[in-house]
Amino acid sequence: MRHFHLLRNRTHCPTLNLEKLWHIAGEGVYEAAKSAKAGTAPVVDITQHGYFKLMGKGELPAVPVIVKAKFFTKQADGGACVLVA
Numbered sequence: 014m015r016h017f018h019l020l021r022n023r024t025h026c027p028t029l030n031l032e033k034l035w036h037i038a039g040e041g042v043y044e045a046a047k048s049a050k051a052g053t054a055p056v057v058d059i060t061q062h063g064y065f066k067l068m069g070k071g072e073l074p075a076v077p078v079i080v081k082a083k084f085f086t087k088q089a090d091g092g093a094c095v096l097v098a
Contacts, residue, residue: 024059029064031089032071034080037062047077054079060097 030045033041038057054077059067067080069088079093 018056025037026065026084028066028068028069029059029062029082030070034059034067034073034078037064039068040084043044043076046078048095049077054093056081058082063084 016037019081029037034057037059040054042055042057047059049055056079058081059065060081061081066084067082067086067089073092077092079095081095081097082096085094085096
């Protein structure tokens with residue numbers, strides 16, 4: 014038994030770029046973010062859509078949004094980011 018403690022898919026981490034964030038969240042979330050009052054922001058949980066890491070390629074419009082993910086790159090960690098266990 015050479016691989017008694019073999020754990021497959023330990024490094025499985027699907028990624029998502031910032032430029033694709035609104036496609037995952039949906040149009041209703043973007044419209045709610047544009048019309049949100051000061052101090053409120055919609056929450057986008059990308060782990061529910063099967064992505065675990067948020068990458069920093071692309072730009073978001075100047076709309077407040079809170080993103081939940083397991084991992085963030087340095088370029089993507091700029092606004093309100095929540096780490097999900």
